[in-house]
Amino acid sequence: MSGHSSYVPTNRFMRWVDARLPLPRLVYDSFVAFPVPRNLNYAYTFGGILSLMLGIQIVTGVVLAMHYSGNSALAFHSVEQIMRDVNWGWLMRYMHANGASFFFVAVYIHIFRGLYYGSYKAPREILWILGVVIFLLMMATAFMGYVLPWGQMSFWGATVITGFFTAFPIIGDPIQQLLLGGFAVDNATLNRFFSLHYLLPFMIAGVVILHIWALHVTGQTNPTGVEVKTKDDVVPFTPHATIKDGLGMVVFLLFYCWFVFYMPNFLGHPDNYIPANPLKTPAHIVPEWYFLPFYAMLRAITFNIGPIDSKLGGVLVMFGSIIVLFFLPWLDTSRVRSAVYRPIYRIFFWVLVVDTIFLGWLGSRPAEGIYPTLALIGTIYYFAHWLVILPVLGLVETPRKLPASIAEAVLGPNYASGTAAGAAPPSGSVSAPENR
Amino acid sequence: MSVDHPIEPTRRDFLLIATGAVAAVGAAAAIWPFIDQMNPDAATLALASIEVDVSQVAPGQSITAKWRGRPVFIRQRTDEEVKAAKGAPLGDLKDPVARNANLPSDAPATDENRAAPGKENWLVMVGVCTHLGCIPLGQSGDYDGWFCPCHGSTYDTAGRIRSGPAPENMAIPPFEFTSDTTLRIG
Ligand code: FES
Numbered sequence: 069m070s071g072h073s074s075y076v077p078t079n080r081f082m083r084w085v086d087a088r089l090p091l092p093r094l095v096y097d098s099f100v101a102f103p104v105p106r107n108l109n110y111a112y113t114f115g116g117i118l119s120l121m122l123g124i125q126i127v128t129g130v131v132l133a134m135h136y137s138g139n140s141a142l143a144f145h146s147v148e149q150i151m152r153d154v155n156w157g158w159l160m161r162y163m164h165a166n167g168a169s170f171f172f173v174a175v176y177i178h179i180f181r182g183l184y185y186g187s188y189k190a191p192r193e194i195l196w197i198l199g200v201v202i203f204l205l206m207m208a209t210a211f212m213g214y215v216l217p218w219g220q221m222s223f224w225g226a227t228v229i230t231g232f233f234t235a236f237p238i239i240g241d242p243i244q245q246l247l248l249g250g251f252a253v254d255n256a257t258l259n260r261f262f263s264l265h266y267l268l269p270f271m272i273a274g275v276v277i278l279h280i281w282a283l284h285v286t287g288q289t290n291p292t293g294v295e296v297k298t299k300d301d302v303v304p305f306t307p308h309a310t311i312k313d314g315l316g317m318v319v320f321l322l323f324y325c326w327f328v329f330y331m332p333n334f335l336g337h338p339d340n341y342i343p344a345n346p347l348k349t350p351a352h353i354v355p356e357w358y359f360l361p362f363y364a365m366l367r368a369i370t371f372n373i374g375p376i377d378s379k380l381g382g383v384l385v386m387f388g389s390i391i392v393l394f395f396l397p398w399l400d401t402s403r404v405r406s407a408v409y410r411p412i413y414r415i416f417f418w419v420l421v422v423d424t425i426f427l428g429w430l431g432s433r434p435a436e437g438i439y440p441t442l443a444l445i446g447t448i449y450y451f452a453h454w455l456v457i458l459p460v461l462g463l464v465e466t467p468r469k470l471p472a473s474i475a476e477a478v479l480g481p482n483y484a485s486g487t488a489a490g491a492a493p494p495s496g497s498v499s500a501p502e503n504r
Numbered sequence: 505m506s507v508d509h510p511i512e513p514t515r516r517d518f519l520l521i522a523t524g525a526v527a528a529v530g531a532a533a534a535i536w537p538f539i540d541q542m543n544p545d546a547a548t549l550a551l552a553s554i555e556v557d558v559s560q561v562a563p564g565q566s567i568t569a570k571w572r573g574r575p576v577f578i579r580q581r582t583d584e585e586v587k588a589a590k591g592a593p594l595g596d597l598k599d600p601v602a603r604n605a606n607l608p609s610d611a612p613a614t615d616e617n618r619a620a621p622g623k624e625n626w627l628v629m630v631g632v633c634t635h636l637g638c639i640p641l642g643q644s645g646d647y648d649g650w651f652c653p654c655h656g657s658t659y660d661t662a663g664r665i666r667s668g669p670a671p672e673n674m675a676i677p678p679f680e681f682t683s684d685t686t687l688r689i690g
Pocket residue numbers: 228633634635636637638652653654655656657668669670
């Protein structure tokens with residue numbers, strides 16, 4: 069894919085640069101001439117949208133850090149000053165706070181797109197694993213960022229999440245004290261979270277570069293799951309993908325701006341406008357919406373399992389719900405990538421979507437009555453999807469007939485193609501068949 | 505040079521391994537300050553014990569003191585509450601040990617072992633849920649003890665975990681009644 073370069077410097081200066089640091093060549097090959105499958109739909113624009121959101125978060129974040137104080141006595145007040153006194157401070161903060169939410173909106177669509185079209189299958193395992201690493205870094209960054217305003221939800225969210233570490237026997241308490249810099253969440257904690265919150269986005273940017281590099285080595289998947297075979301299957305990145313990504317970004321930004329300007333606090337929690345009080349827990353602690361499914365799984369384990377007490381069990385289940393994603397390329401045994409050609413997987417895919425949303429809703433409910441039981445059912449199904457349904461389904465499901473090529477899928481079966489229709493899945497349409 | 509034993513270690517091998525080992529120890533020693541700086545600093549560790557005046561706490565009332573950055577609940581329980589706590593069979597308890605810093609670590613979680621010695625109505629405990637560290641709400645929940653709003657753990661009137669995700673009874677800090685009305689914690 070990243071084969072030979074078609075870049076031709078247009079003038080003497082560019083030739084001079086190209087012989088010394090071929091950066092223009094890299095940009096040209098990656099974002100202009102780079103061949104993309106001709107059948108990409110709008111679900112494939114979220115990679116570009118995510119890069120844009122990372123950029124927005126870094127720019128607004130750097131600006132906010134010019135006015136924010138990472139000290140527990142001043143933090144809450146400095147955020148209020150940003151809102152009231154700093155020129156355009158309200159805009160910067162609302163862009164940043166809602167930007168985090170929309171970052172997660174985009175990443176969840178991006179992840180589910182990958183699940184639907186089997187983007188994680190060979191030869192894209194490392195690409196997928198890097199994506200999961202980015203997701204984990206995003207969660208750590210978002211969590212620490214939410215602590216910085218030092219409101220009640222900031223404080224108690226930090227208490228609960230750092231409390232996870234106390235679940236581990238023997239090493240748990242020392243690790244928690246190392247993270248907090250004290251015996252409870254306090255100024256030391258806030259200060260270091262500020263430092264790390266500033267650092268992590270740049271680490272995300274670094275992993276994003278690796279993610280895109282891996283993408284450009286294997287090439288993109290596409291809705292058919294059939295690998296690119298001929299020049300007829302692809303179009304150049306510019307203008308085709310550039311324009312499509314551009315429109316995707318504009319529409320996405322419209323929704324984003326609607327929140328920023330008309331309902332900036334809709335996704336936040338009103339209790340975070342109460343200054344942190346270490347002696348009073350709010351009646352009902354909820355994390356930000358994008359953590360709710362994981363929070364529901366944490367609370368679903370209310371019983372001891374053998375030597376594992378309920379607290380450790382909940383923490384393990386919650387971390388496990390993401391760790392399991394690392395193994396997805398090997399858990400899914402089907403050789404067909406795209407759910408378009410997997411009639412049964414397609415149903416289970418949508419059940420998983422519903423289960424995740426259901427868990428998210430349960431995470432927002434108080435942990436009383438029927439809710440923990442429902443959360444347990446949802447959690448069991450979530451794990452069953454990865455550990456039971458996917459491995460078994462690949463063995464028992466009969467996929468639909470795959471098109472011979474992307475061009476055939478787009479242009480119809482009369483498109484001149486050498487491959488006989490109706491034969492076994494054509495080579496390249498399944499993931500690494502030679503290894504099975 | 506011995507031709508028969510070509511793999512016999514040479515002095516150069518020894519020097520290489522020895523140098524490598526010294527470099528590894530040196531690297532670890534250089535990294536340690538960067539990790540250890542995150543641990544609680546001297547000011548945080550300088551934990552003074554606190555004295556609390558409990559003369560104003562009538563039966564059925566509680567106060568909260570702050571010790572080591574965390575709340576300590578000091579409650580003079582009513583006779584009914586003590587009776588309810590004593591009535592709970594030990595076999596029903598999720599955590600059978602007292603978690604009392606003033607007693608051996610395997611003391612059973614009876615009401616006497618949880619309450620202040622000789623003053624069974626008084627309960628002094630760190631008011632931090634043993635699940636993930638929220639502060640439970642007093643006199644609520646199914647056992648009329650404490651209820652943690654975060655993930656729904658319920659504690660009884662002796663602060664023992666009865667249901668929900670928390671694994672342990674709430675901790676009893678080291679404390680002592682220095683007089684009838686003063687309590688020293690820590
Ligand atoms: S912190 Fe109390 S139940 Fe989780």
